[in-house]
Amino acid sequence: MQDLDCLNALLNCFTKLPGVGYKTAERYAYRVVEMSRDEASHFANAIMAVKDQVKFCRTCGNFTTGEQCRICATRTGDTLCVVAYPKEIAVIERCHAFNGTYHVLHGVLSPLNKKGPEQLNIKSLITRLAGGQIREVILALSPDVEGEATANYLAALIKPCGVKVSRLATGIAMGVALEYADELTIGTALRNRTEV
Amino acid sequence: MQDLDCLNALLNCFTKLPGVGYKTAERYAYRVVEMSRDEASHFANAIMAVKDQVKFCRTCGNFTTGEQCRICATRTGDTLCVVAYPKEIAVIERCHAFNGTYHVLHGVLSPLNKKGPEQLNIKSLITRLAGGQIREVILALSPDVEGEATANYLAALIKPCGVKVSRLATGIAMGVALEYADELTIGTALRNRTEV
Numbered sequence: 001m002q003d004l005d006c007l008n009a010l011l012n013c014f015t016k017l018p019g020v021g022y023k024t025a026e027r028y029a030y031r032v033v034e035m036s037r038d039e040a041s042h043f044a045n046a047i048m049a050v051k052d053q054v055k056f057c058r059t060c061g062n063f064t065t066g067e068q069c070r071i072c073a074t075r076t077g078d079t080l081c082v083v084a085y086p087k088e089i090a091v092i093e094r095c096h097a098f099n100g101t102y103h104v105l106h107g108v109l110s111p112l113n114k115k116g117p118e119q120l121n122i123k124s125l126i127t128r129l130a131g132g133q134i135r136e137v138i139l140a141l142s143p144d145v146e147g148e149a150t151a152n153y154l155a156a157l158i159k160p161c162g163v164k165v166s167r168l169a170t171g172i173a174m175g176v177a178l179e180y181a182d183e184l185t186i187g188t189a190l191r192n193r194t195e196v
Numbered sequence: 197m198q199d200l201d202c203l204n205a206l207l208n209c210f211t212k213l214p215g216v217g218y219k220t221a222e223r224y225a226y227r228v229v230e231m232s233r234d235e236a237s238h239f240a241n242a243i244m245a246v247k248d249q250v251k252f253c254r255t256c257g258n259f260t261t262g263e264q265c266r267i268c269a270t271r272t273g274d275t276l277c278v279v280a281y282p283k284e285i286a287v288i289e290r291c292h293a294f295n296g297t298y299h300v301l302h303g304v305l306s307p308l309n310k311k312g313p314e315q316l317n318i319k320s321l322i323t324r325l326a327g328g329q330i331r332e333v334i335l336a337l338s339p340d341v342e343g344e345a346t347a348n349y350l351a352a353l354i355k356p357c358g359v360k361v362s363r364l365a366t367g368i369a370m371g372v373a374l375e376y377a378d379e380l381t382i383g384t385a386l387r388n389r390t391e392v
Binding site for chain 2: 017
């Protein structure tokens with residue numbers, strides 16, 4: 001893009017967003033040029049507001065603007081759902097099937113990315129379990145290699161505390177045609193078949 | 197996304213970028229949360245810098261931070277290339293095959309979007325041609341319905357000025373397998389065949 005330093009600087013900022021390459025960043029930067037000044041300043045202020053206001057809940061690690069997140073402040077219960085990232089809480093909340101509290105690990109075990117147990121929010125999870133109120137921990141981690149490893153590690157860690165540990169069911173996704181499901185998924189679905 | 201007003205506000209800003217829906221905007225907003233404060237403030241400043249500094253060249257309508265764009269300031273020549281949007285200048289410049297000046301219409305004729313000749317940067321194009329220095333106008337407009345209509349309209353307007361009018365060649369794109377080219381393209385390529 002031409003000799004405009006400010007446009008290039010903005011383009012570089014956009015390429016730092018997930019999944020945005022040069023071409024997409026260029027389109028975004030051109031859109032900013034077309035914005036009204038009010039719209040642009042609203043955009044810039046929104047970025048700084050998020051950066052200045054969003055913190056992590058001291059109890060569970062979820063996003064919050066206060067000390068505790070909305071969920072920790074309003075819910076009690078004996079079931080705790082462990083997720084890897086705060087955004088996954090939003091996904092689970094949207095299905096209205098869980099009414100307990102959460103705990104965010106802020107990542108999964110991943111030796112290649114230098115993420116060991118010390119880099120995850122595990123210590124405070126054990127402290128919460130030691131409180132004695134939690135009777136079941138649901139591990140809501142993605143069923144991939146790193147998610148499985150993290151789930152196994154956590155299960156071995158939590159079980160000695162006398163807390164029930166469960167995982168989200170794996171199987172064929174709702175609405176998927178059987179012929180398009182992969183072998184691994186069908187194998188798991190067969191093993192975990194439920195009685196009708 | 198939870199009850200965080202500032203995150204929702206940023207998410208809404210991101211959905212105004214071209215091709216960005218709710219899910220993508222959510223990913224972008226979460227990425228902003230993960231940014232360092234410096235990175236975020238650099239991002240916010242870059243948006244305002246673009247908005248405050250980027251103007252349109254008074255000669256051709258291209259982006260510039262001064263009065264005239266870099267191309268108008270440094271090049272003379274008797275060939276003028278007409279494009280619909282400033283970003284298309286960058287695309288043509290990258291191929292290093294054109295050394296003349298440009299003129300940006302800032303759109304194409306599109307009755308459905310209430311874009312008539314008065315809404316486009318056509319008046320100043322005619323003024324430039326009246327100067328008498330331009331001998332050829334290349335219409336570099338997309339070969340779709342609106343681009344064709346705009347090209348025909350401009351050709352009828354420019355030819356009486358005694359200026360040669362040409363268009364970018366249409367045909368099979370380089371590297372495309374013939375079997376995947378559509379009928380309309382092959383038809384055009386046949387009609388516009390070149391002698392070897």
